[in-house]
Amino acid sequence: MSLPKNSHEIRTLETVYRAFPIAPSSKGRKIIARAFEMARIAHDGQTRASGVPYVQHCLATAEILAGIGMDARTVAAGLLHDVPEDTEVTLETIQKEFGRDTARMIEGITKLGKMKLRGDAEDFKLENWRRMFLAMGEDIRTVIIKLADRLHNMRTLEHLKPEKQQRIANETMEIYVPIANRLGIGEIRAALAENAFKYLDPENYQKTKKISQEMLSKKSAYLKRALEEMKTLLKDKHVKYVDIHGRAKAIHSLFLKIQKHDGDVNRVYDIIAVRVIVPDVTSCYEALGIIHRRYRPMVGRIKDYISLPKPNGYQSLHTTVFGPEGQILEIQIRTQQMHDEAELGIAAHWLYEERKHKSWRAYLDPRKKNDDISLEVKWARQLREWQKDLGNNPDEFLEGLKVDFLKNHIFAFTPKGDVIELPEDATIVDFAYAIHTDVGNTAVGARVDGKMASLDTIVRNGQIIEIVTDKNRTKPNTNWLGFVKTSHAKGAIKRQNKKEE
Ligand code: MN
Numbered sequence: 001m002s003l004p005k006n007s008h009e010i011r012t013l014e015t016v017y018r019a020f021p022i023a024p025s026s027k028g029r030k031i032i033a034r035a036f037e038m039a040r041i042a043h044d045g046q047t048r049a050s051g052v053p054y055v056q057h058c059l060a061t062a063e064i065l066a067g068i069g070m071d072a073r074t075v076a077a078g079l080l081h082d083v084p085e086d087t088e089v090t091l092e093t094i095q096k097e098f099g100r101d102t103a104r105m106i107e108g109i110t111k112l113g114k115m116k117l118r119g120d121a122e123d124f125k126l127e128n129w130r131r132m133f134l135a136m137g138e139d140i141r142t143v144i145i146k147l148a149d150r151l152h153n154m155r156t157l158e159h160l161k162p163e164k165q166q167r168i169a170n171e172t173m174e175i176y177v178p179i180a181n182r183l184g185i186g187e188i189r190a191a192l193a194e195n196a197f198k199y200l201d202p203e204n205y206q207k208t209k210k211i212s213q214e215m216l217s218k219k220s221a222y223l224k225r226a227l228e229e230m231k232t233l234l235k236d237k238h239v240k241y242v243d244i245h246g247r248a249k250a251i252h253s254l255f256l257k258i259q260k261h262d263g264d265v266n267r268v269y270d271i272i273a274v275r276v277i278v279p280d281v282t283s284c285y286e287a288l289g290i291i292h293r294r295y296r297p298m299v300g301r302i303k304d305y306i307s308l309p310k311p312n313g314y315q316s317l318h319t320t321v322f323g324p325e326g327q328i329l330e331i332q333i334r335t336q337q338m339h340d341e342a343e344l345g346i347a348a349h350w351l352y353e354e355r356k357h358k359s360w361r362a363y364l365d366p367r368k369k370n371d372d373i374s375l376e377v378k379w380a381r382q383l384r385e386w387q388k389d390l391g392n393n394p395d396e397f398l399e400g401l402k403v404d405f406l407k408n409h410i411f412a413f414t415p416k417g418d419v420i421e422l423p424e425d426a427t428i429v430d431f432a433y434a435i436h437t438d439v440g441n442t443a444v445g446a447r448v449d450g451k452m453a454s455l456d457t458i459v460r461n462g463q464i465i466e467i468v469t470d471k472n473r474t475k476p477n478t479n480w481l482g483f484v485k486t487s488h489a490k491g492a493i494k495r496q497n498k499k500e501e
């Protein structure tokens with residue numbers, strides 16, 4: 001699967017079909033064809049700012065959705081996403097023709113589209129996030145369609161007036177990029193960030209792009225030799241791999257990384273990296289071992305994001321080695337599923353649903369089989385929890401949203417090895433409530449990596465935390481409200497105290 005490239009060619013229904021990583025069923029094609037007919041007729045006579053027929057935008061949105069492996073219904077909804085807002089055809093007609101499911105997705109998009117700037121910039125941002133969040137809670141596909149829609153709008157931003165370009169690029173960087181990141185859709189996040197960067201900071205954009213291109217042309221012959229050498233190495237040692245390829249760092253990420261190193265490009269080792277895709281988790285570690293035995297690793301550059309995933313769920317092994325011909329090279333090792341999830345995030349769920357039907361099951365990591373509580377379910381559950389905790393108080397709702405949704409998350413462990421995900425700066429009390437409300441309510445202390453720690457201690461990534469409880473305790477300390485970070489803990493503390501009163 002891959003994100004369709006930016007293209008100025010005239011799109012057709014065929015372009016959309018071709019974008020699918022797995023060819024759609026004849027039933028799926030029929031739904032898409034019907035949606036296209038409706039969109040074509042409804043938008044007849046309308047044009048985009050570039051002068052092309054409006055339906056080209058609908059096709060481009062659908063093509064992006066197909067490219068990241070979304071299901072036929074979502075692709076059809078992508079074709080229809082601007083129909084109720086911009087044409088005579090109503091949502092009721094769409095519902096009659098395509099059913100409730102599709103109509104609701106489009107209704108969600110229409111609602112998201114009605115955001116108008118009111119109040120100061122900060123209010124606007126929060127309101128945007130709130131709406132995105134609510135739409136997500138209803139059907140996460142709505143937000144994925146919105147991201148595809150925005151990506152095509154960004155790709156055709158050149159046709160708008162400079163003032164509008166700035167506003168839309170800014171909104172994209174502030175709202176859509178973090179949301180794509182939170183959903184783990186790396187491909188869309190990178191494409192949105194690159195396009196927004198181009199308008200917001202053209203000078204640095206061009207500079208960074210030049211660095212990337214120069215590095216690519218300088219290294220491409222070497223990279224080819226290095227890939228061959230590593231393929232032979234793994235084959236000789238009988239480690240199976242699905243694919244080995246090179247990748248260039250996305251422009252905006254590269255810019256941020258160079259900045260982090262005070263502008264010193266030479267300290268950025270992963271402008272170009274080698275990706276090793278293997279069939280299962282065991283092979284990841286095997287491949288790492290073999291690579292380290294052949295190429296000397298650099299100290300402090302080995303990262304095990306499989307045991308300790310990144311805040312957005314990203315998993316891989318990373319290492320930097322003195323590679324073939326003694327050149328410094330970053331190598332990323334991951335399973336096919338980790339790879340798909342890194343590029344597609346939550347969208348990978350639909351792709352895997354599709355693969356299951358096509359008996360691509362063998363492709364899946366066997367150790368992950370039981371984890372099939374699937375990303376979507378995990379998300380839906382988390383969103384429901386938030387909504388429940390946040391209740392109807394809009395201020396608290398926004399406050400909770402800021403903390404839980406947008407901050408990066410850290411991972412800590414219970415002594416049994418269960419992973420607890422928390423926002424940055426969360427405390428031991430947040431950890432306790434994340435395990436269970438009763439654990440939170442009766443917490444009196446904690447051992448962090450074996451050492452006693454107070455309840456207001458900030459949790460760090462990778463710590464093992466044991467909560468000490470006292471069953472005789474009936475209500476949590478209201479002082480905790482002064483330092484807890486998650487709305488889940490806040491809500492639980494307030495509820496329990498009310499109950500006791
Ligand atoms: Mn649109």
